[in-house]
Amino acid sequence: MKSLFLLTVSILFLSCSSSNDVVAQTPTAPVVPNEMDFWLTKANQSTMLQKQTSVLAFGSTLNNYPNIEVNDAQQFQTIDGFGYTLTGGSAQVINQLNAQKRQELLQELFGTNANSISVSYLRISIGASDLDAAPFTYNDLPDGQTDLNLEKFSLAPNKTDVIPMLKEILAINPNIKIIATPWSPPVWMKDNNSFIGGSLQPKYYGVYANYFVKYIQQMKAEGITIDAITPQNEPLHPGNNPSLLMLAADQANFIKNHLGPVFQNTNLKTKIIVYDHNCNKPEYPISILKDAAAYPFIDGSAFHLYEGDISALSTVHNAFPNKNVYFTEQYTSNTGNFDGDLKWHTRNIIIGSMRNWSKTALEWNLANNASFGPNTPGGCTTCKGALTIESSTNFTRNVAYYIIAHASKFVPAGSVRIASNLSGNLQNVAFKTPDGKKVLIVENDGTTSESFNIKHNGKWILTSLEAGSVGTYIW
Numbered sequence: 001m002k003s004l005f006l007l008t009v010s011i012l013f014l015s016c017s018s019s020n021d022v023v024a025q026t027p028t029a030p031v032v033p034n035e036m037d038f039w040l041t042k043a044n045q046s047t048m049l050q051k052q053t054s055v056l057a058f059g060s061t062l063n064n065y066p067n068i069e070v071n072d073a074q075q076f077q078t079i080d081g082f083g084y085t086l087t088g089g090s091a092q093v094i095n096q097l098n099a100q101k102r103q104e105l106l107q108e109l110f111g112t113n114a115n116s117i118s119v120s121y122l123r124i125s126i127g128a129s130d131l132d133a134a135p136f137t138y139n140d141l142p143d144g145q146t147d148l149n150l151e152k153f154s155l156a157p158n159k160t161d162v163i164p165m166l167k168e169i170l171a172i173n174p175n176i177k178i179i180a181t182p183w184s185p186p187v188w189m190k191d192n193n194s195f196i197g198g199s200l201q202p203k204y205y206g207v208y209a210n211y212f213v214k215y216i217q218q219m220k221a222e223g224i225t226i227d228a229i230t231p232q233n234e235p236l237h238p239g240n241n242p243s244l245l246m247l248a249a250d251q252a253n254f255i256k257n258h259l260g261p262v263f264q265n266t267n268l269k270t271k272i273i274v275y276d277h278n279c280n281k282p283e284y285p286i287s288i289l290k291d292a293a294a295y296p297f298i299d300g301s302a303f304h305l306y307e308g309d310i311s312a313l314s315t316v317h318n319a320f321p322n323k324n325v326y327f328t329e330q331y332t333s334n335t336g337n338f339d340g341d342l343k344w345h346t347r348n349i350i351i352g353s354m355r356n357w358s359k360t361a362l363e364w365n366l367a368n369n370a371s372f373g374p375n376t377p378g379g380c381t382t383c384k385g386a387l388t389i390e391s392s393t394n395f396t397r398n399v400a401y402y403i404i405a406h407a408s409k410f411v412p413a414g415s416v417r418i419a420s421n422l423s424g425n426l427q428n429v430a431f432k433t434p435d436g437k438k439v440l441i442v443e444n445d446g447t448t449s450e451s452f453n454i455k456h457n458g459k460w461i462l463t464s465l466e467a468g469s470v471g472t473y474i475w
Contacts, residue, residue, distance in 0.1 A: 032057045036454070036461055036475040039410070041402050043339035043468030048397075049117075049405050056473075058459040065462060066423040069455040070430045070440055074419035077324075079431065080177055080227075080359040081121030082350075082408035084366040084386055084400070085329065086169075088125065088132035089374040091161035093367050093389040101393055106165075109366075110172045117405035120173070120413045121360050123328055124162065126182035126215055128242055129233070130379025131365050135195040135242040138215065139186040146188050148207055153214045155222070166224050175413065179302075179328065179360075180219075181230040181276055184242030185211070196378065197238035199245050200254070209258035216270050228271035230302055230328070231259065236277055236284070241378035251275075252288045260297025271299035276328055279308030282315045289320045300324030303358075310352035317357040327353035331364035332400045334372050334384045339468050341399045346443040346470050347427045350407050354417055354429045361407065363400040406472050410439045426452055426465075440473045 036056035040047050084090075094102060109119050127137040136157045139147055147153075155163065169176060184195050185208050192198030200208060216226045231254060235246035246254075255272060263270065275285040285301035288294055300323045301316050313325045330349050332341045345363070353361045368374075368385040375381055386400035411431045418438070420430035425446030431439045444450050444465040453460040454473055465471050 036473055038463065039406070039472045039474075040465075041342065041406065041470045042466055043342055045338055047469075049402055049409075056461045056463065058456070058461055060459050063453065063462060065451045065453050066426065067421075067453045067455045067460065068423055068426060068428055068440065068442065069421055070438055071419040072430075072432045072438060072456075075432070076417040076419075077357050077359055079354075079411060079413060079415045079417065080326075081119075081413045082361050082404050082411065083119040083121040083123070083176075084363050084404065085123040085125070085129070085131075086162065086165065087129050087365045088158070088162055089368060090131070090366040090385060091165045092133070092374060093369045094165065094387075095161055096369075096389055096392060097395065098392045101395075103168075105387075105395065106168055106172060110169050110176065112173075117401070117409045118173075118412065119176070119404065119408050121177050121179070121362060122166075122169070123179050123181065123362055124166070125233070126180050126212070126229070127184065128157070128376065129183050130240050130242065130376045131368070131374065131383065132376060132379075133374040135184065135376050137182075137184065137186040137242075139188075139211065141186070141188055143193070147186075150207065150210055150214055153211065153218075155215075155218050163219075163222055163224065167222070170223065177227040177413065178224065179228040179230070179273070179326075180215070180226050181233045181328075182244075183233050183240065184244050190244070195242040195376075196240070197243055197245055199247075199250065202253075205254050205258045206262075209254070209262045212259060213262055213266050213268065216268055217266075226270050228273050228299065228326075230273045230276035231255065232276065234277045234304070235275070236281065241376045248284045248287045252291045252294045255288070255297055256291060256294035260294065263297070272297055273300050273302045273324075273326060274298055276302040276304070278304050278306050279310060279312035281308070282312040285316050286319050289316075289323060298323060300326060300359075302326040302328040303353075304329045305348055306330075310348050310356055313353060313356035313358055324359055325357050326360045327358040328360065328362050329364050330362075331380070331383045332398065332403075333382045335382060336384070336399070338399045342403060342470060343443060343445060343468050345400070345403045346406065346441070347445055350403060350441060351427050351429045351443060354431075361404070363404055367395075402470075406441055406470050410472050410474055411441075415439070423452065424450070426450060438475050441470070442473070443470045444468060 034055045038052040128135045189204040190198040232246045238245035274288045365385040367387040388396040414434045415431045418430045428442040449466045451464040
């Protein structure tokens with residue numbers, strides 16, 4: 001019996017282990033590859049520029065949600081970049097970080113690492129802005145003195161903070177573009193001998209044009225290429241410290257008879273961009289561009305949005321489609337709140353400027369200290385930088401950091417804006433990058449969460465955004 005039992009067990013074992021038997025398996029769902037990356041910032045700050053883990057794959061299953069259709073066959077302007085103004089105060093406070101923290105921050109801002117936001121465009125001041133500790137130019141003289149040959153011109157006031165930092169930034173990103181603008185000429189050239197207000201005396205137009213040339217040439221000698229200048233920051237706001245009143249007719253005269261010709265004669269390739277002020281006065285740049293003698297020297301017009309509507313950029317573009325438009329400044333206030341600023345600035349400065357032909361979108365100061373300084377006496381005391389530097393080891397990323405990062409990290413210089421339709425509260429703009437990727441930035445401007453399709457080439461992906469949130473989609 002024992003041997004019979006063992007034989008039966010052996011036969012059963014052999015039959016169960018036969019390689020010819022089919023073993024039943026539980027079917028597994030096919031793995032769907034992710035076809036779209038999605039980076040999200042929520043209005044409530046619970047998610048801040050974070051890559052989402054959800055799988056997004058294109059399909060063709062019909063639904064009733066609204067579509068944002070991206071069409072890369074329809075192309076608009078080429079993008080120069082996204083960024084901030086590196087004010088003297090910004091450079092000064094960033095330099096208060098210890099060497100390691102400072103280098104880590106510059107890599108985060110301007111590098112291409114996984115945690116970098118890849119800022120591609122900077123604005124700097126020619127002389128002081130109101131976010132320097134004190135007003136200055138590169139040719140300040142005792143009262144009553146003049147320097148018609150600019151023999152005392154010196155970049156020395158910027159050689160402690162701004163110029164060394166620009167060199168470090170250029171070592172990280174050699175292709176970053178820089179636009180420079182003055183808040184005031186040397187006061188001895190002005191009719192009121194003051195940093196605040198006044199006008200440039202016509203007898204000094206030629207000297208002041210040479211001042212720009214010296215600045216560009218000496219910055220070049222430091223290894224810093226100035227891609228573009230504007231003749232004056234906010235020329236219709238003479239109450240700042242420093243500042244200058246420069247009417248449109250005066251700016252046209254300065255450009256056509258002095259600045260343009262001297263740039264031409266010295267073979268400077270630096271672009272001349274007019275206006276650099278609010279969207280409520282498109283007639284200012286239009287009147288200069290209508291001047292046949294000034295027109296050939298001008299690359300385009302620059303705008304801020306403290307007054308007016310962002311559509312003014314299209315007004316100027318449509319009047320002179322062969323000239324570029326740029327958006328160069330908008331500040332976030334220390335009295336603002338994250339959710340309101342994220343919505344308004346993303347809708348107007350990022351999406352709005354781009355949909356109205358701008359080649360750049362720049363927020364205002366890159367950094368300040370915990371007291372929202374430094375600033376000149378009478379300068380802005382409420383301007384909140386993209387960063388607050390709190391100590392030698394600590395800094396805070398503020399709302400302007402995320403506003404710019406949602407574009408700069410994903411839309412490099414050389415990208416082209418492509419067509420995308422607006423759908424209800426879903427404000428958006430789309431780009432094609434130099435390596436062929438498509439990027440769509442969407443802001444839900446409504447008060448409730450919204451689901452929608454991102455449609456491209458006849459297929460679509462269903463996604464959603466909470467109220468006030470911003471998403472960047474890359475495929």
